[in-house]
Amino acid sequence: MTVAEHHLHEWEEDHDLPLEYSTEEGGLKIFGFWVFLVTDMLLFACVFSTYAVLFRHTNYGPTPVGIFDVKGFTAETLILLTSSFTSGLGTLFMRRGQKGALIGWVLVTIVLGLSFIGLELSEFIADVQNGATMQRSAFLSAFFTLVGMHGCHVTFGIFWMTSVLIQVAVRGINTVTAPKVFIVGLYWHFLDVVWVFIFTVVYLIGELT
Amino acid sequence: MPASVTNFATHFFVLGDPLIYGADASIVLVTLAILFVLTYFKKWGWLWREWLTTVDHKKIGIMYLIAALLMFFRGGVDAILMRTQLVWPGMHFLQSEHYNEIFTTHGTIMILFMAMPFIFAMFNIAVPLQIGARDVAFPYLNAISFWMFFFGAMLLNLSFVIGGSPDAGWVSYPPLAGPEYSIGPGENFYLLALQISGIGSMGTGINFFVTILKMRAPGMTLMRMPLFCWSVLAASILIILAFPALTAALALLLFDRLAGSHFFTMLAGGNPMMYINLFWVWGHPEVYIVVLPAFGIFSEVVATFSRKRTFGYASMVASLMTIVVLSYLVWAHHFFTMGAGPGVNSFFALASMIIGIPTGVKVFNWLFTMYRGRIRMTAPMLWTVGFIPNFVIGGATGVMLASAPTDYQYHNSYFLIAHFHQVLIGGVVYGMLAGMYYWWPKMFGHMLNERWARHAFWWFNIGFYVCFMPQYLVGLMGMTRRIYDYPGDMGWNTLNLVSTIGAYMMGIGFILLVLDVVYSIFYGERDKTGDPWDGRTLEWSLPSPAPHYNFARIPIVTARDAWWIMKEARRGDLTDVSTTEGVESVRVTQSKQTAPQSLKQSGPLQPIHMPKDSGRPFVLSVCFFIFGWGLVFQWYWMAIPGFLGILASLLARSFEKETSYHIPVEEIEKTEAAYGRL
Numbered sequence: 001m002t003v004a005e006h007h008l009h010e011w012e013e014d015h016d017l018p019l020e021y022s023t024e025e026g027g028l029k030i031f032g033f034w035v036f037l038v039t040d041m042l043l044f045a046c047v048f049s050t051y052a053v054l055f056r057h058t059n060y061g062p063t064p065v066g067i068f069d070v071k072g073f074t075a076e077t078l079i080l081l082t083s084s085f086t087s088g089l090g091t092l093f094m095r096r097g098q099k100g101a102l103i104g105w106v107l108v109t110i111v112l113g114l115s116f117i118g119l120e121l122s123e124f125i126a127d128v129q130n131g132a133t134m135q136r137s138a139f140l141s142a143f144f145t146l147v148g149m150h151g152c153h154v155t156f157g158i159f160w161m162t163s164v165l166i167q168v169a170v171r172g173i174n175t176v177t178a179p180k181v182f183i184v185g186l187y188w189h190f191l192d193v194v195w196v197f198i199f200t201v202v203y204l205i206g207e208l209t
Numbered sequence: 210m211p212a213s214v215t216n217f218a219t220h221f222f223v224l225g226d227p228l229i230y231g232a233d234a235s236i237v238l239v240t241l242a243i244l245f246v247l248t249y250f251k252k253w254g255w256l257w258r259e260w261l262t263t264v265d266h267k268k269i270g271i272m273y274l275i276a277a278l279l280m281f282f283r284g285g286v287d288a289i290l291m292r293t294q295l296v297w298p299g300m301h302f303l304q305s306e307h308y309n310e311i312f313t314t315h316g317t318i319m320i321l322f323m324a325m326p327f328i329f330a331m332f333n334i335a336v337p338l339q340i341g342a343r344d345v346a347f348p349y350l351n352a353i354s355f356w357m358f359f360f361g362a363m364l365l366n367l368s369f370v371i372g373g374s375p376d377a378g379w380v381s382y383p384p385l386a387g388p389e390y391s392i393g394p395g396e397n398f399y400l401l402a403l404q405i406s407g408i409g410s411m412g413t414g415i416n417f418f419v420t421i422l423k424m425r426a427p428g429m430t431l432m433r434m435p436l437f438c439w440s441v442l443a444a445s446i447l448i449i450l451a452f453p454a455l456t457a458a459l460a461l462l463l464f465d466r467l468a469g470s471h472f473f474t475m476l477a478g479g480n481p482m483m484y485i486n487l488f489w490v491w492g493h494p495e496v497y498i499v500v501l502p503a504f505g506i507f508s509e510v511v512a513t514f515s516r517k518r519t520f521g522y523a524s525m526v527a528s529l530m531t532i533v534v535l536s537y538l539v540w541a542h543h544f545f546t547m548g549a550g551p552g553v554n555s556f557f558a559l560a561s562m563i564i565g566i567p568t569g570v571k572v573f574n575w576l577f578t579m580y581r582g583r584i585r586m587t588a589p590m591l592w593t594v595g596f597i598p599n600f601v602i603g604g605a606t607g608v609m610l611a612s613a614p615t616d617y618q619y620h621n622s623y624f625l626i627a628h629f630h631q632v633l634i635g636g637v638v639y640g641m642l643a644g645m646y647y648w649w650p651k652m653f654g655h656m657l658n659e660r661w662a663r664h665a666f667w668w669f670n671i672g673f674y675v676c677f678m679p680q681y682l683v684g685l686m687g688m689t690r691r692i693y694d695y696p697g698d699m700g701w702n703t704l705n706l707v708s709t710i711g712a713y714m715m716g717i718g719f720i721l722l723v724l725d726v727v728y729s730i731f732y733g734e735r736d737k738t739g740d741p742w743d744g745r746t747l748e749w750s751l752p753s754p755a756p757h758y759n760f761a762r763i764p765i766v767t768a769r770d771a772w773w774i775m776k777e778a779r780r781g782d783l784t785d786v787s788t789t790e791g792v793e794s795v796r797v798t799q800s801k802q803t804a805p806q807s808l809k810q811s812g813p814l815q816p817i818h819m820p821k822d823s824g825r826p827f828v829l830s831v832c833f834f835i836f837g838w839g840l841v842f843q844w845y846w847m848a849i850p851g852f853l854g855i856l857a858s859l860l861a862r863s864f865e866k867e868t869s870y871h872i873p874v875e876e877i878e879k880t881e882a883a884y885g886r887l
Contacts, residue, residue, distance in 0.1 A: 025869075028419060029347075031423060054472070054479075059478040134468060137477050137478050138479045141464065164863070
């Protein structure tokens, strides 16, 4: 096969690759999404640096130690880390073509994501009830924005995952749905990585100082 | 009229200034005229099918170009108004508040809504054709990028007559731009317009990064790419790495304004310097985002019109990439005077000066490309040759400004104004105009008139020096930027008068350029060959304008300057060339070294896989516009439906089944036959 012929056949399926990479379109979308994650990571990095600059500026109001709930954020961390694992299992079963198992593990991931959001919301509500609002100090502005931005990402991810789940349920695992499952999985793992940094930079350092 | 309605109207519409009433009238009249023309000539369907729903990179490029020229006009009018106010001390042409609004919108529009769409126009028009691709990697995203830019630009432009324009400068520094000192919707317009169009820019950056890395024709290795593609790759990397900082800065300032948070306020522990850092972490790479593609265009133009391959290709690539890295290490030179201390200032001063080295390498390479070349002084070449002295002066004054101790003297003076106009106009605008003249036949199938082009160039170029050289002097004499009036006994009067004359000369140059476009639509020489300049890269192997699938057969590339090498082969460097078929074939070879057996077309035609047009990018962007408008006025009843509309559009896309189709071979044959290329 000449180079040209190879190129002309690229739109057809290539069975040597995993399903999500088997069409040119799928491969491009996954690569493009990796690049998008770079931009999203930098967005978080900017807000992280803003938090780092402002987190001591408590304006005589609530301090990190004062408002962080160790049990709460430990539970959130464990739940989100587990959900990343279950999301990975989903991708594994997608590659094996096991639709039922894929749907099952994505459902578990969604439930874990929902409970993470529930815990985070209850933490936020408790903070606000104790007078720790976004308007109180620069520290709280940065805290709610950074953690809340991650929470919004997770919420968006839950909706997104649900939409992909419906598509898999109705249309099955194919060259169109497989990249979608894979990409939403990448997104979910990325949020997990961001959370590890939030856990360290916000909660652990906050408890230590 | 009930009092509440009157009260609302006086706050909603900007009242009391005859210039604004003039703008109101012209907006209404132009809108009515457009509606009338579209209805009278029954063009609504055409507009929707051919333009609003298109995902074709060539059409998107044309729309970017039109938008950029319109915004160039708007920003240029702002400039003329400012120069008219400053022509002599004690002028009463503009009120101080109005002047503040105008310098703010001038800067914002020229950088974000003129320079950015202009480079994106060039990306879209040239890159897929140069790398032998049929579209960009994500055509649907490409349409979203355009419409997000478009509605962002609309949002900012409407602020002029509705609600009031932003007036805290194009950099919008807090605390001035914060909730205490900028009351009213003006700054919200700025923040949301930039945020919405910024999302579009980020999409373009990702799109072209992936396109260039993944969609090149077989055989086109990175080091065989045209230099314009390299410059777009460099700019895309910068967009990907820089725009998130702007997104963050704008979002946090918006929270301060709308939600009462304390990121950049003076109270409750906020730190305005954080905004300034975030802004310039984006802002400095941004100037390279707009100037690197211009460098790419100059490289193409110089090579084509000197009939030589670019001198020092590898060093051109290396200097582009060096600039990409260095551009992240210089942002603090925008605020040396804020007291970061000698250690920090020295670092940023040195890093800023070092950028002069790769830039200098490029200038010498362009000169050496011209050296002993057979130069044709066409319109693109005129703008290129005009650029070089401009950029050398702009670069030299840049090194002066980069020196931290002396910067305390130049900071925020007209010296700075003259410097960055010299690099942004002399670099970006000259580059984009060179690109526009160069690729115009590829876009529209006809040439721009050279005679008009020369007049436009000389008016603009001479006007430029008349306008900005006095500003260096008046800056050294102490005149600071952003003042709407000045005392008459400072010795600035004559220099300001001369500067204003220059601004009007540039205005005449722009009008001549527009007249050239209008004239050439009717009388311009038609480009029947597809290769009017005797070009070197693959876009010139196609007919003008290119068919919507671009390449009937994907070309195979074996060397740099692919199309030139192939033409050389046809001219007789190779023995057994089938002349009739050779025209179409883009199987190219480095002539003398590896002569091919023949230049036959590479196999039969295949059905072509193409993306389907979609109206959803337009609808999505309208939803963003509604969402943004709601936030500007804090009308949450409006913002929430807009937000839901955004989500609905995203969901609808996710569930869409048929996003592409195949063009059958018969249709390709028909199209190619119509071009006489079968």
